[in-house]
Amino acid sequence: MLNTATKTDAPADQQELTDGFHLVIDALKLNGINTIYGVPGIPITDLGRMAQAEGIRVISFRHEQNAGNAAAIAGFLTKKPGVCLTVSAPGFLNGLTALANATTNCFPMILISGSSEREIVDLQQGDYEEMDQLAIAKPLCKAAFRVLHAVDIGIGLARAIRAAMSGRPGGVYLDLPGKLLGQVMNAEAGAKSLVKVIDAAPAQIPAPSAIKRALDVFKSAKRPLIILGKGAAYAQADDDIRALVEKSGVPFLPMSMAKGLLPDLHPQCAGAARSTVLKDADVVMLIGARLNWLLSHGKGKSWGDQPKKFIQLDIEPKEMDSNVEIAAPVVGDIASCVTALLEAMGANWQAAPADWVNSVKSKREENIAKMAPRLMNNKSPMDYHGALGALRTIIKERPDAILVNEGANTLDLARGVIDMYKPRKRLDVGTWGVMGIGMGFAIAAAIETGKPVLAVEGDSAFGFSGMEVETICRYNLPVCVVIFNNDGIYRGTDVNPTGGSDVAPTVFVKGSRYDRMMDAFGGIGVNATTPDELKRAVNAAMDSGKPTLINAVIDPASGSESGRIGNLNPQSILKKK
Numbered sequence: 001m002l003n004t005a006t007k008t009d010a011p012a013d014q015q016e017l018t019d020g021f022h023l024v025i026d027a028l029k030l031n032g033i034n035t036i037y038g039v040p041g042i043p044i045t046d047l048g049r050m051a052q053a054e055g056i057r058v059i060s061f062r063h064e065q066n067a068g069n070a071a072a073i074a075g076f077l078t079k080k081p082g083v084c085l086t087v088s089a090p091g092f093l094n095g096l097t098a099l100a101n102a103t104t105n106c107f108p109m110i111l112i113s114g115s116s117e118r119e120i121v122d123l124q125q126g127d128y129e130e131m132d133q134l135a136i137a138k139p140l141c142k143a144a145f146r147v148l149h150a151v152d153i154g155i156g157l158a159r160a161i162r163a164a165m166s167g168r169p170g171g172v173y174l175d176l177p178g179k180l181l182g183q184v185m186n187a188e189a190g191a192k193s194l195v196k197v198i199d200a201a202p203a204q205i206p207a208p209s210a211i212k213r214a215l216d217v218f219k220s221a222k223r224p225l226i227i228l229g230k231g232a233a234y235a236q237a238d239d240d241i242r243a244l245v246e247k248s249g250v251p252f253l254p255m256s257m258a259k260g261l262l263p264d265l266h267p268q269c270a271g272a273a274r275s276t277v278l279k280d281a282d283v284v285m286l287i288g289a290r291l292n293w294l295l296s297h298g299k300g301k302s303w304g305d306q307p308k309k310f311i312q313l314d315i316e317p318k319e320m321d322s323n324v325e326i327a328a329p330v331v332g333d334i335a336s337c338v339t340a341l342l343e344a345m346g347a348n349w350q351a352a353p354a355d356w357v358n359s360v361k362s363k364r365e366e367n368i369a370k371m372a373p374r375l376m377n378n379k380s381p382m383d384y385h386g387a388l389g390a391l392r393t394i395i396k397e398r399p400d401a402i403l404v405n406e407g408a409n410t411l412d413l414a415r416g417v418i419d420m421y422k423p424r425k426r427l428d429v430g431t432w433g434v435m436g437i438g439m440g441f442a443i444a445a446a447i448e449t450g451k452p453v454l455a456v457e458g459d460s461a462f463g464f465s466g467m468e469v470e471t472i473c474r475y476n477l478p479v480c481v482v483i484f485n486n487d488g489i490y491r492g493t494d495v496n497p498t499g500g501s502d503v504a505p506t507v508f509v510k511g512s513r514y515d516r517m518m519d520a521f522g523g524i525g526v527n528a529t530t531p532d533e534l535k536r537a538v539n540a541a542m543d544s545g546k547p548t549l550i551n552a553v554i555d556p557a558s559g560s561e562s563g564r565i566g567n568l569n570p571q572s573i574l575k576k577k
């Protein structure tokens, strides 16, 4: 239904009118966008109010970066652009990090920001929150648009939706000058101007010759490996991906956010034998995974000396040969590529060589057995493995729960220890390794899926979005935040080498009680000093669905520098402090 502006003072014979506010709302609703994440203020406060009045869920945050992260992960989870709504200049800039991060991670998202008076901004006459937002957004997203006339709102939003969803998904910026929202036009013409986007992410079918080439290479392998990336998770082609992996019999390695696409305990999962399979594989099929830094660019020490051939499935043709030669590029959307491969494999596909499959399996079992006793320790203060051992059991018992994870040691160790059982249940720092996604992701995961959320957060990582615990309480979301409190970044034991009164740059207030932040907003706060206490508190939170924050006391000495990526720190041969 089209909304109409009610003008009580209008003459009875006046035509029905609508305005920019309602056209934006109607355009969103027409396209099935029924949640907005944002922070109110001039010029979009009324837009949020009216959107709520019209049945859109408007989730109000304490900082735009968190609202932006929420929108981005909503996009990942639903394959529809998540919308973040902000005010002009500073609010827009606060949302921009999330927009850039969404683009880097290929999450469909639209950042809609109100902006100041165009004429004044363009003459740089010092308007309230003056900024040329469109120009600033452009290099950080897939596309950026500005709408100046109410009649173009429908087209503007359609362009934004298509740009965010089609091809490789990503972030889009939509600039709405404040004046636009107040513009009035004929209601019928307004209704006609709206666009329902048909087939926003059209299938892109791979060429049969590319499929044949890929299978020829795959067939020739003695030690094949499949790597699943978050593009594969995004595709929601779970059954076909599983069928492809199982039919091939090839060991598979899930990237962080692809964990659970097939269960981590699947007999073909090579997650616990990562370094062996990367070194020894001769043919690697990448499914929605890029050869970026997370895979050491497909070359160097971690890939060993064995020559490799890569098969790559990706929707973006420019991804091919980005780091190393791709022997068999398969360009198309992941679902279409996987279906085509499956079909072409036929009924008599020869499963992967047994000696290779078995050697990967035994390496994996050896590594799992090595880790097992460490996960069962009940030390107090806890070390990472003791605490994660408890959380691992909880996720095993509650495979529907969504795990959000950020930090350094807290991230790297949780990724290895906590097995995932279902697709798109692990949400984390992604391609950039960015801190600050935690509460935004947790909130959107709860809102979009209705499932319980467990956010496992380093104490530093949590600080980037911690104020949103109020938002979690305000909307009474089933989110349990566990803070791995080791008194700092990587470790809480660094000292100021000068002996001065400032503490070292990596350490925080010792013995902080983050749980009391939750008390302040009416949620449940728990201080946990042993894995048993931690397990009890998380289970209680998951059973009750009440907003909970657990301060898990971790030995400040138990982490290592930069978690698992300390090698990326620049080194000088001069050892001067």
Ligand SMILES: Cc1ncc(C[n+]2csc(CCOP(=O)(O)OP(=O)(O)O)c2C)c(N)n1
Binding pocket: 406, 407, 408, 409, 410, 411, 433, 434, 435, 436, 457, 458, 459, 460, 461, 462, 484, 486, 488, 489, 490, 491, 559, 563
């Ligand atoms: C936006 C952003 N700022 C800074 C960093 C650098 N950084 C990487 S991990 C990290 C925090 C690690 O500490 P914590 O979350 O407490 O995890 P721990 O290793 O102590 O378990 C920081 C600040 C980053 N990745 N992203």
Ligand SMILES: [Mg+2]
Binding pocket: 458, 459, 460, 484, 485, 486, 487, 488, 489, 490, 491
């Ligand atoms: Mg820490």
